Amino acid sequence: MKIRTKLTLGVGLLFILITLLTYVGAKSINALKNDTENILVANYNTLEYARNMLMALDDLSTDKGAIRKIEENLAKQQANITEIGEKEATEQLRKHLAQLKMNNFDNTIHLLIRKDIAEIMRLNMEAIQRKSDVAKQTAASSTIWIAITGTLCFVIAFTLLINLPSNIASPIKKLTESIKQIAANDYSQRVYFQDHSEYGELARSFNTMAEKLEEYNNSNLSQLLFEKKRIETLINNMHDPVIGLDENKKILFANDEALKVTGLKAEQLIGQQAQDVSVINDLMRSLIKDLIVPEKNNSDKKQPIKIFANSKESYFEKELIDIAIVPTGEKQKKHIGHVIVLKNITPFKELDFAKTNFIATISHELKTPISSIKMSTQLLEKQKTGTINEEQKQLIDSIKDDSQRLLKITSELLNLSQVETGNIQLNIQKSTPYQILKYAQEAVKVQAEQKQIQLLTDVEENLPDVKADTEKTAWVLINFLTNAIHYSPELSKITISIKQEEQLVSFSVTDQGKGIEKRYKDKIFDKYFQVPGSIKSGTGLGLAISKEFIEAQNGTIGVESEIGMGSSFFFKLGVG
Secondary structure, three states: OOHHHHHHHHHHHHHHHHHHHHHHHHHHHHHHHHHHHHHHHHHHHHHHHHHHHHHHHHOOOOOOOHHHHHHHHHHHHHOOOOOOOHHHHHHHHHHHHHHHHHOOOOHHHHHHHHHHHHHHHHHHHHHHHHHHHHHHHHHHHHHHHHHHHHHHHHHHHHHHHHHHHHHHHHHHHHHHHHHHHHHOOOOOOOOOOOOOOHHHHHHHHHHHHHHHHHHHHOOOHHHHHHHHHHHHHHHHOOOOOEEEEEOOOEEEEEOHHHHHHHOOOHHHHOOOEHHHHHHHOHHHHHHOHHHHOOOOOOOOOOOOEEEEEOOEEEEEEEEEEEEEEOOOOOOOOEEEEEEEEEEEOHHHHHHHHHHHHHHHHHHHHHHHHHHHHHHHHHHHHOHHHOOOOHHHHHHHHHHHHHHHHHHHHHHHHHHHHHHHHOOOOOOOEEEOHHHHHHHHHHHHHHHHHHOOOEEEEEEOOOOOOEEEOHHHHHHHHHHHHHHHHHHOOOOOEEEEEEEEEOOEEEEEEEOOOOOOOHHHOOOOOOOOOOOOOOOOOOOOOHHHHHHHHHHHOOOEEEEEEOOOOOEEEEEEEEEO
C-alpha cells in the first residue's frame, strides 16, 4: 500500500472517530437539555403560579386587586397543565374561586382554595422528582456512551501512533544506512522493500544508482584512456578546424587545423578560457561572438568567414553545435558545452567567383549588341527607312519584345554580379517618396495600359524624405509593379500605398492576382526561385536583387499573401 494511502486512511479514520465522539457527546448533552427544559417549563412555572395565588389569597383582606391577581395566575395555570390530575385540580380551583368572588369573607372557601393550590403543587413536585430521575438516567447513559466511544477512539489512535510512524521511519532508516555504506565505497549495497509503496520505487532507483556506481568503479581506466586517445586522433585528422568548449567556455580541445587558422600554439589555446583568448586573437573573438552575445535574428543567412592562412585567403562556414547529454540515471538533458566546426568552402567560393565574373562579363558583352538590335528595330519602324507590311511589323514587334526581355535579363545579371561581389554602389541621399513613385509609375504605365489595369495610389500627404538611393529604390518599386502587372488578370486594379510608420516610410504594391501559397512565402526572395505552376518569365532574380538593394539601405522587405486574395509586396526605409 502506498504511503500516501496509509496516511489518508489513518487521518481519515481519526477524523471519523472525532466526528463520532462529537456526535455522541452532542446528542447526550441535547437529551439532558431537553429533560431540564421539561422540568423548568412544565413544572417550575406551575409552582410559580401557585405561589403567586397563595400570596394574593393572603392579601385578600387588604388588597382590592388580589382577586384579579388570582384570576391572572389561574389563567396562566390553565394554559400550563402537563401532569395527570392537574386538570381536575385546576378546574376545582376555578369553581372555588368563583364562589369566593360571591362571598369574600367565607373562611371555608379560603381553605378549599388553599387545598386546591396545594394539590396542584403536590402533583408538580412529584413530576419534578420523576423527571429528575429520568435526567439522571439520561446522564448516566450518556456517560457510558461517551466513555465507550472515547475508549474506542483512544485505542485506534494509539494503534496508529504506534504503527504509522514506524511504517514511515523504518524504511527511511534502512535507506539511510545503505546510503552511508555507498558513501563508504561499498557499491554492492542494495535495498529491498516487498511492498509497492513509494519506498519500493525509491529502493529501485537507489539500486539502479548503486549498480551504475559499481559499474563505474569497476571500469577499466586504461580502456577509457585508449578511447580518449582514439577520439583525439579522429579529431586531429579532420580536414576542417574543430574547437571544443565546456559549459563554462573553457577550451577543451582544438585540432591541428584549428591551430593553423588561429595562428596559436596548443598551450595558448587548450585549457584557456575562450574569452581570454579572444582578447588577443581576432578570429577567436569572431568565433565565440554568438556564445557571448546571442544573435537576435537567427533566420538571416550568416556570411562566410574569410581567413588568411597557408599563404592564401580561405573561406569558412562556422557551425556552432550545442552538446547535451542525459546523465546516467537521470531523465533530463544537461548542457555540457559547444563544438565549433569551420567548414572549408574555399573551392566552392572560388567557383562562385568564377561564375559571377563569367555572368558579369557575358552580360556586359551582350548589353551592347542587344542595345544595337533595339536601335535597329526603332529605325526600321520609321517611315524614312521604307514602308513595311503588317507581317514585317509583327516581326519587328517580336524582335523589340525579345530584345527588351534580353536587356532586362542582362541588367538583372549585372546587378546580381554587383550583389554577389559586394560591390553594390549606393548613392544614399534624401529622396522624396513622391519622386520615387512618379518615376515608377511612368516606367510601367505602358505595360499597365496594355492589360487595361488601373494603377491606384493611396499616398499620405506631407510624407518626410527617406534615406535612400533613389534609382535603386525606384528599381525595386518598378520590379514590384512589373510582377504585379504580369500576375494580375486584365481589367483588374493594382494599389500603390505609401505611408509613414513612426520613423519609417512604407511602400507597398497590392495586386488582385491568385496569391502565393504559405509554403512558398519564405522562398520568394531566394535567387532563381519562381513559384511552381506560375507562368515563367525572367530569371527569377528580380526579388532577390530587390531584397539586397533594400537591405543594403538598412531597410526591410517582405510579402503578405493568401491564395485567392492577391499579394502585397512591401519595403520600408528610414526617414531622412
